[in-house]
Amino acid sequence: MARLQSVPGVSALIACLALLLIWDALARAFAVSGLPPPWDALRQLPSLLSDPETLINILASLRRMAIGFFAALACAVPIGLMMGRSATVAALFNPLFMVIYPVPKAALMPLIMLWIGIGDMAKVLVIFLGVSLPVVYHAFQGARAVEEKMLWSAAAMGLSARARLLRVVLPAALPEIMVGARTGVVLALITMVTSEMIARQTGVGNIFFTALDMAQYDTVYAMIIVIGVLGFACDWGFEAVRRVAVAWAEPSHQIAVGSA
Amino acid sequence: MTAAGMIARGMSFRRNLSAVLVGALPILAVLALWYAVCALALAPASLLPSPNAVFGRLLTLLGDRTFLTNAGVTLFRLFAGFGIALVVGVGGGILAAGSRTVAALLRPVIRVLAPVPKIALYPAFVLTLGFDHSSKIALVVADALFPILLATYQGAAAVEPKLVWSARAAGASQTRCLFTIVLTAALPSILTGARIGLIISCIVVFLAEMITSTDGLGQLLVRAARNFQTVDMFEPIIAISLLGLLLNAAFNAVSARLLVGFAEQQ
Numbered sequence: 001m002a003r004l005q006s007v008p009g010v011s012a013l014i015a016c017l018a019l020l021l022i023w024d025a026l027a028r029a030f031a032v033s034g035l036p037p038p039w040d041a042l043r044q045l046p047s048l049l050s051d052p053e054t055l056i057n058i059l060a061s062l063r064r065m066a067i068g069f070f071a072a073l074a075c076a077v078p079i080g081l082m083m084g085r086s087a088t089v090a091a092l093f094n095p096l097f098m099v100i101y102p103v104p105k106a107a108l109m110p111l112i113m114l115w116i117g118i119g120d121m122a123k124v125l126v127i128f129l130g131v132s133l134p135v136v137y138h139a140f141q142g143a144r145a146v147e148e149k150m151l152w153s154a155a156a157m158g159l160s161a162r163a164r165l166l167r168v169v170l171p172a173a174l175p176e177i178m179v180g181a182r183t184g185v186v187l188a189l190i191t192m193v194t195s196e197m198i199a200r201q202t203g204v205g206n207i208f209f210t211a212l213d214m215a216q217y218d219t220v221y222a223m224i225i226v227i228g229v230l231g232f233a234c235d236w237g238f239e240a241v242r243r244v245a246v247a248w249a250e251p252s253h254q255i256a257v258g259s260a
Numbered sequence: 261m262t263a264a265g266m267i268a269r270g271m272s273f274r275r276n277l278s279a280v281l282v283g284a285l286p287i288l289a290v291l292a293l294w295y296a297v298c299a300l301a302l303a304p305a306s307l308l309p310s311p312n313a314v315f316g317r318l319l320t321l322l323g324d325r326t327f328l329t330n331a332g333v334t335l336f337r338l339f340a341g342f343g344i345a346l347v348v349g350v351g352g353g354i355l356a357a358g359s360r361t362v363a364a365l366l367r368p369v370i371r372v373l374a375p376v377p378k379i380a381l382y383p384a385f386v387l388t389l390g391f392d393h394s395s396k397i398a399l400v401v402a403d404a405l406f407p408i409l410l411a412t413y414q415g416a417a418a419v420e421p422k423l424v425w426s427a428r429a430a431g432a433s434q435t436r437c438l439f440t441i442v443l444t445a446a447l448p449s450i451l452t453g454a455r456i457g458l459i460i461s462c463i464v465v466f467l468a469e470m471i472t473s474t475d476g477l478g479q480l481l482v483r484a485a486r487n488f489q490t491v492d493m494f495e496p497i498i499a500i501s502l503l504g505l506l507l508n509a510a511f512n513a514v515s516a517r518l519l520v521g522f523a524e525q526q
Contacts, residue, residue, distance in 0.1 A: 011367070011368035012371055014368060032388065034387030035384070087279075092283060094283055095287060096290075099505065102462050102501055102503070102504020104464075104466045110485035189377050212386075217387065220384070227380040228380060
């Protein structure tokens, strides 16, 4: 058993299987059409995923998610780093972010749709907003924890303030930024699905809710599996990148958790 | 406390005051921009109503029974879900820290479920639990549970073993140790997780009400959007933001009370 557990992925597979069995038991216990057994949903997967329209929709969703995510990283990391190194900048932005934080970003969807239309821009903007805050927060924490002596040495060697931020603070804060980015990836996925649920037009969320309206429950559950696998895959892929990019840092045991 | 710490504490009041003033700047700037756009009529009022209209309406709504009832429904779902998540999360985390078997069972499940967007489960909850409170509460539980569970487990796993050994040597049973020593020592970490869970609950309950509901703040937003009442679209968003700030402040007050005697947290 211990040997089996040391093989990566095996415990996750067993967990998946256990979840499917629990689902099966619940389906039998409830015995309602709204909760089909998992095998019915799994049987829907091949036909769902071989339909080109579904694939186009999923890819369009992922493209929006990627644009929003990287745009958010590009803006949030510099802001977070500056907040971490300057008390004035931190004092400037902290209250604003505190006010924005508890607002569900996908709830801004109706307003943003009024202003810039229902197209891709609105969804990308919402994903951007959703990802930004955790990344800012983690970049802030990371930059704040940089050892002062390293900064003093860099200053003594004649590095300008901007060069210090780029060459000392950024690498030192990178592990913490990666934690934020990992939360951000999961958040981007959540915001993507939610925004498409609210503005139903294209994408994963749209297929999902159209199936719900048409009472195609097998498809609904198949989509739950697809979205779940996407979430797990994003997180796993990101962890792999992190392990390579900041191999020198302490491994983080944190499991990404987040919400829109 | 070191001398430097004492000096810092003496200076902190003035620094706090100036920090608050500096921090008000961006918020005031956003408001000023909003006023300017409306005053110069750069955007039609049907798309961007003036701040006066929005805040005036908020004041009337705060005395409005329907609005308050809806806010109350949202609050009830929030607290019910958060409460269940807190009990299950803290209990599960402590048990996982106390028993290797429980940890080995829970860890892969958490590893698989934590990164899954819980909102995707909402249709399943609606189909099985119905349109009423229970499906929304179930979603809040699913979302708030993991941060609390993980923070509890990590906090409990990091408890100084000597504390537990002493209690065991003094004759406390294993279970009693877990719930009196480990739970107390892991409190700072648990509270951090609970705070994240609380804000997440706030967000999730609103989203669930937006997707399918007949009442609650989220539903008010959707209804206003469908009727193109722009002013009314702002109110639920402002209300949930205020609610989040208030809950956060209340939580900070409670945790400051609970954490008396712990080394100061950053």
